Amino acid sequence: MPLSPAEAYDQIVSATRPSLDDGCPECIRVATDRIVWEDESWVLSAADHPDSVAAALLLQTREHSKVGQLDDELASAFGRISNRLVRIIESTPQAEYVDVSRYGAHRGHFHVWFFAPAVGDGPADLHLIATKLANWGGDGRA
Template sequence: MELPYTEPLTVREAGPRIVPEPPRRGEPGGEPCGLCSGGATKAVWGNEHFTLHPPVGGSMPGHVWLASREHVDSFCDLSPEAAQAFGPLVARIERAILAEGDVGRVHVSRWGDGGAHFHVWFMPRPLGMLEAKNFMLPLWEDVLPNVSDEELREAAERIAARL
């Protein structure tokens, strides 16, 4: 596990806390919700509870994100039906990403700091890319050269076809 940067890096001090935090997209006082206003990338798959989307401006084909159809914030806000459907669907998405081949592991992340509409990221760690293990994968994803959005969408469509 290695940082995608060369030494020397220095640890900086955390800034002062900002409370209350500024509103996120989709919160009162914030920008409109991208998903609810139709501004998000077009879904490649959906069922009654969730939709699956490719990222834009990414470096790792097979990277996808899953969003709830209902505008809710987090796991604890999902309807009981959507919450119940989530686990089995995550397993299906993981299997569909692994079937792309050349994937060592699928990392699943829920951040939620940008938008207040429930969404979870699935990121394929390239097989053998051991420096990108654990929390290094999003850093590597950020610094590696982007592939085309078309390539990201095509990979997402292959994954969707396996669901």
């Protein structure tokens, strides 16, 4: 017998990640020297990338959640941060545009990738990106 819309909604909203008592591989994997920007809810870190990419950045939540489980405040913050980050990266002379993508849903945190193909010399200036993003809050670390 199929679920009613209310029953389906209750199951979706009540879904949670399994217990992480033994430690979270995502928390362990984030190297402090790769953090570009952070605030109390989000961490933006740099990833290795080929010369054909001006910037490869990963934005992830600090809390363990999945897409669809972000509360309204986190979802709203994600939209603002993403929009600002794309504008900042696209304003650098090294980046042509920014691809925003999500894959790897099995990982412990909600996360989204920002890839900027290169058009200029060298990689995008992560310090500049961090500083401009920190103008709206959080701490630039690059």
